[in-house]
Amino acid sequence: MKKIVYIFSDGELKRQDNTLKFYCEETNRYLPVEDISDIFVFGEVNINKKLLELLSQKEIVMHYFNYHGYYMGTFYPREHYNSGYMTLKQAQFYLEHDRRMGIAGAIVRGALKNIRQVLKYYANRGKDLDASLQKLKEFEEQIDGCADISELMAVEGNARECYYRAFDKIIENEDFVFEQRTRRPPRNHLNSLISFGNSVMYTLVLSEIYKTHLDPRIGFLHATNFRRFSLNLDIAELFKPILVDRVIFSLLAKKMVTKQDFESGMEGIVIKDRAKKLFVEELDNKLKTTIKHRDIGREVSYRRLIRLELYKLEKHLMGEKEYEPFVARW
Amino acid sequence: MLVTNQQDLHITGTLIWYYFICHREVWLMARNLVPDQDNPNVDLGRFIQEQTYPREKKEISLGHIKLDIVHKGKDGLVIGEVKKSSKFEASARMQLAYYLAELEKAGLTAKGELRFPKEKRRETVELTDELRAKLDAAVRDILRIVYLDGPPPPVRVRWCKNCAYAEFCWS
Numbered sequence: 001m002k003k004i005v006y007i008f009s010d011g012e013l014k015r016q017d018n019t020l021k022f023y024c025e026e027t028n029r030y031l032p033v034e035d036i037s038d039i040f041v042f043g044e045v046n047i048n049k050k051l052l053e054l055l056s057q058k059e060i061v062m063h064y065f066n067y068h069g070y071y072m073g074t075f076y077p078r079e080h081y082n083s084g085y086m087t088l089k090q091a092q093f094y095l096e097h098d099r100r101m102g103i104a105g106a107i108v109r110g111a112l113k114n115i116r117q118v119l120k121y122y123a124n125r126g127k128d129l130d131a132s133l134q135k136l137k138e139f140e141e142q143i144d145g146c147a148d149i150s151e152l153m154a155v156e157g158n159a160r161e162c163y164y165r166a167f168d169k170i171i172e173n174e175d176f177v178f179e180q181r182t183r184r185p186p187r188n189h190l191n192s193l194i195s196f197g198n199s200v201m202y203t204l205v206l207s208e209i210y211k212t213h214l215d216p217r218i219g220f221l222h223a224t225n226f227r228r229f230s231l232n233l234d235i236a237e238l239f240k241p242i243l244v245d246r247v248i249f250s251l252l253a254k255k256m257v258t259k260q261d262f263e264s265g266m267e268g269i270v271i272k273d274r275a276k277k278l279f280v281e282e283l284d285n286k287l288k289t290t291i292k293h294r295d296i297g298r299e300v301s302y303r304r305l306i307r308l309e310l311y312k313l314e315k316h317l318m319g320e321k322e323y324e325p326f327v328a329r330w
Numbered sequence: 331m332l333v334t335n336q337q338d339l340h341i342t343g344t345l346i347w348y349y350f351i352c353h354r355e356v357w358l359m360a361r362n363l364v365p366d367q368d369n370p371n372v373d374l375g376r377f378i379q380e381q382t383y384p385r386e387k388k389e390i391s392l393g394h395i396k397l398d399i400v401h402k403g404k405d406g407l408v409i410g411e412v413k414k415s416s417k418f419e420a421s422a423r424m425q426l427a428y429y430l431a432e433l434e435k436a437g438l439t440a441k442g443e444l445r446f447p448k449e450k451r452r453e454t455v456e457l458t459d460e461l462r463a464k465l466d467a468a469v470r471d472i473l474r475i476v477y478l479d480g481p482p483p484p485v486r487v488r489w490c491k492n493c494a495y496a497e498f499c500w501s
Contacts, residue, residue: 002368037368059367085361213363296500297491307366308501314363315498320480 001288001301002037004207006280008273010044015054033058038207040200041065042276061210063203068185068267069192069276071199074206074229076216086213089317094218101152103316103323104221104234105143108156110325111237112140115163117328118241122170132166152221156237163241164194171252175259185268189259190248192269197244197279198236204287205232205239205306212310235309242328243302247282251275340394341469343411346428349472350421351489356472357481358495365494372494375414382412382447395432399445407440409433416446416453418489423455428465430457 007013011024020031024043033054039062055062056077064072093099116136123129139159146152160181167178167190176190186192206229209216219230221237251257261275271279287303300308309326316323348355358365365372379388383399390397399410411426413419426442433440434457442455475482484490484499493499 080367081364083362083364086363211366211368293500296497298496300497304497308497311498311501315501318480320483 001303002035004038004040004204004284004287005031005036006040006042006277006284007045008042008277012046013039013041013051014048015050018054020051020054033060036060038063038204040203040280042069042273059210061207063206065199068265068270069196069199070184071203074203076206076210079210081211081213083213086314086317087215090215090218093317094220094224097148100220101146101149103313104149104152105146106323106325107221107234107237108152109140109143110327111156111241112136112143112159113325113327114238114241115159116140117330118245119163119166119170127169129166129169132162132169135162149221149223156221167245170249173252176252182268187268189262189269192262192271193248193251193257193275193279194244196271196276197248197283198240200280200283201236201240201244202229202232204303205236208303208306208310209235211307213314214310235306235313238309238325239306243283243286247279247286251278251282341428341472343395343425343428345472345476346465346468347418347421347425349468349475350424351418352485352487352493352495353475354482354484354499355495356475357478360476366497367494369494371414371492378414378447379412383410383445386410392433392436395429397429399443403441405441407433407438408443409440410443410445412445412447414446414448416444416449416451419444419453423453424461424465424468426455427457427461430455431462431465 007022009022009024009026011022013020013022015021016030019033020036022029022031036058037060039055039060041062041064052075055075059077059080061077062075064074066072093103116133119129119133119136123133136159139155139162142155143152146155164178164181171190176193177188178190179188181194182188182191183195186195206216209229209232214231216229216231218224219232219234222230222233224230256278257275261272262269263272264270288301290299290301292298293300293308296308305326312321312323315321345356345359348359355365367373379398386399386401388399390400397409398412399408401408401410409426409429411422411429413422416422422444426444430440430442442457444453444455446452490496490499
């Protein structure tokens with residue numbers, strides 16, 4: 001599978017003949033264009049139209065993050081997977097209340113199952129998480145009783161709050177306590193890690209959507225408001241616990257990231273580049289890990305699992321096969 | 331792939347090609363639900379089409395059909411179809427035969443040539459009554475498939491192993 005390029009340095013990304021070259025103070029290097037699927041830009045990078053043309057031609061998606069690690073935007077080249085049929089189906093399912101609830105409910109159920117899978121892992125390793133697991137199970141049972149999207153969102157929100165509270169028992173590090181979920185700005189170290197990780201996850205899913213016939217603007221759980229991508233937020237719900245949160249736990253448990261990797265600024269607690277890089281590396285390694293998929297009969301990576309999720313959604317929209325969210329078994 | 335402006339409905343050579351491999355692909359392609367373009371085989375196919383036979387005219391559009399190669403031979407027009415390998419030769423033969431039949435309807439006589447650059451091999455195709463009849467039946471059946479409400483369910487065949495739709499079909 002093609003690679004994701006992460007740029008943390010400041011410099012200039014240019015088209016050099018028919019490939020890419022990144023110029024910066026430390027080193028100038030070529031980035032073989034045929035081998036790249038996405039570029040994540042964290043540093044101050046200058047670009048020009050010629051570069052965008054090449055990215056467009058090679059169907060490479062480029063995401064930007066600002067200094068604080070917040071998602072800023074995406075260069076989403078013109079769609080190359082166009083199917084009016086699929087766009088209409090997606091809109092139809094969004095507009096019909098019961099159908100929209102069907103998909104949104106499945107996503108929340110999948111997300112809560114994956115959350116419990118993460119907690120179970122730590123419960124098996126002696127952490128006292130039985131109460132949290134029990135409560136999460138109750139939230140899961142409330143899903144079917146939800147009459148509309150806002151009730152569903154409330155269940156999801158409460159469940160997630162309960163889940164995040166369990167983080168203290170897993171992490172057991174007084175430098176990284178949860179307190180409460182704060183964002184824009186995150187008010188403590190753990191919250192800023194969660195926010196950063198989630199932003200990266202949303203953009204990863206967006207990149208995968210680009211490679212399907214789905215329109216990222218039409219989400220089912222998250223409302224579509226035509227200004228912003230929302231389908232990626234939906235699908236990311238499933239993968240945040242098993243990818244992002246697990247990376248956070250492992251970075252903190254191995255003391256790879258410590259209090260020194262943060263500074264407080266006007267925009268809350270800011271993660272320094274070193275820790276962002278470590279996070280992205282760990283996540284990238286996870287995404288590349290492959291498992292043998294029984295039904296497909298091929299090795300698929302975690303990253304590919306995101307794509308498969310979108311394929312399943314497409315088949316649901318086509319009326320072919322009911323959408324079953326991915327639930328981790330390990 | 332398929333223009334469905336009611337009065338203006340055409341079948342392309344690609345659909346003929348898919349018809350003899352997998353009916354599900356026909357339904358999907360007719361809705362422009364193209365397979366994963368990152369698949370290495372799809373990539374390689376595109377590369378071969380772009381990089382081979384640099385001296386010949388390529389990608390000629392004639393109405394709704396698109397010919398890989400067109401050239402004037404000693405005894406008339408020759409149209410060529412470039413393929414990555416001869417693994418799907420039967421299918422490729424039908425695709426080319428369809429082009430010949432369409433040209434014939436437009437009053438053009440031509441010869442067909444299947445080309446497998448990687449194998450350094452060419453095969454000629456001539457339109458026979460038997461092929462005409464087979465094409466007719468195929469076209470009618472393609473229309474039937476295309477108008478189905480949903481795609482024909484996936485059937486595991488030997489082609490699935492390397493197919494760019496496999497992850498879509500079996501996920």
